[in-house]
Amino acid sequence: EVHLVESGGGLVQPGGSLRLACAASGFPFTNYWMNWVRQAPGKGLEWVANINIDGSEKNLLDSVRGRFTISRDNAKNSLFLQMSSLRVEDTAVYYCARNIGFETFDYWGQGALVTVSS
Amino acid sequence: QSALTQPPSASGSPGQSVTISCTGTSSDIANYKYVSWYQQHPGKGPKLMIYEVNKRPSGVPDRFSGSKSGNAVSLTVSGLQAEDEADYYCAAFGASQLFGGGTKLTVL
Numbered sequence: 001e002v003h004l005v006e007s008g009g010g011l012v013q014p015g016g017s018l019r020l021a022c023a024a025s026g027f028p029f030t031n032y033w034m035n036w037v038r039q040a041p042g043k044g045l046e047w048v049a050n051i052n053i054d055g056s057e058k059n060l061l062d063s064v065r066g067r068f069t070i071s072r073d074n075a076k077n078s079l080f081l082q083m084s085s086l087r088v089e090d091t092a093v094y095y096c097a098r099n100i101g102f103e104t105f106d107y108w109g110q111g112a113l114v115t116v117s118s
Numbered sequence: 119q120s121a122l123t124q125p126p127s128a129s130g131s132p133g134q135s136v137t138i139s140c141t142g143t144s145s146d147i148a149n150y151k152y153v154s155w156y157q158q159h160p161g162k163g164p165k166l167m168i169y170e171v172n173k174r175p176s177g178v179p180d181r182f183s184g185s186k187s188g189n190a191v192s193l194t195v196s197g198l199q200a201e202d203e204a205d206y207y208c209a210a211f212g213a214s215q216l217f218g219g220g221t222k223l224t225v226l
Contacts, residue, residue: 102152
């Protein structure tokens with residue numbers, strides 16, 4: 001059974017940093033592009049970043065480019081999102097999601113809450 | 119590239135059918151092949167319900183169907199059940215923003 005479990009969320013001050021992790025199990029992790037999608041409180045879904053199977057290709061939302069970095073460790077079946085220079089507007093639940101092609105996400109984690117506040 | 123627009127709310131009684139639309143701001147949505155729909159219950163991660171406009175993943179009831187007509191794609195839920203009450207999001211590969219704004223479906 002496919003499982004995606006996010007961790008690393010929490011409260012951080014504006015300008016601070018946080019690293020999210022997503023532990024994947026139940027499928028061949030190295031065969032899939034992976035994504036981060038976020039959801040601000042009471043708002044809709046917003047795609048944040050994706051990464052290809054070997055980590056050589058990465059795409060980021062314009063508003064986070066230069067501040068966020070997506071990476072993966074295929075040996076550990078893990079996906080990461082390094083977030084720096086955090087802003088209040090980055091406050092959201094961050095989901096990792098498996099991509100089966102053309103930005104179609106067939107499995108999602110339960111999410112990790114990131115709160116940016118002073 | 120289109121942005122995707124959904125009605126903020128929809129509702130129906132148990133047993134009825136409800137259709138949720140997802141429209142593009144330009145005519146190019148008619149050419150989108152990779153449209154998906156997600157269901158999200160409060161406090162939960164989204165669940166894929168429809169992909170490639172009208173395909174259902176294994177395990178999704180056939181009460182859920184997707185279609186495309188003109189400048190809109192639609193999700194229809196037939197035989198509404200209480201557990202169908204949730205938020206629904208469309209997504210289209212190639213759109214200026216991947217996800218629509220979401221529709222809250224209420225089962226009366």
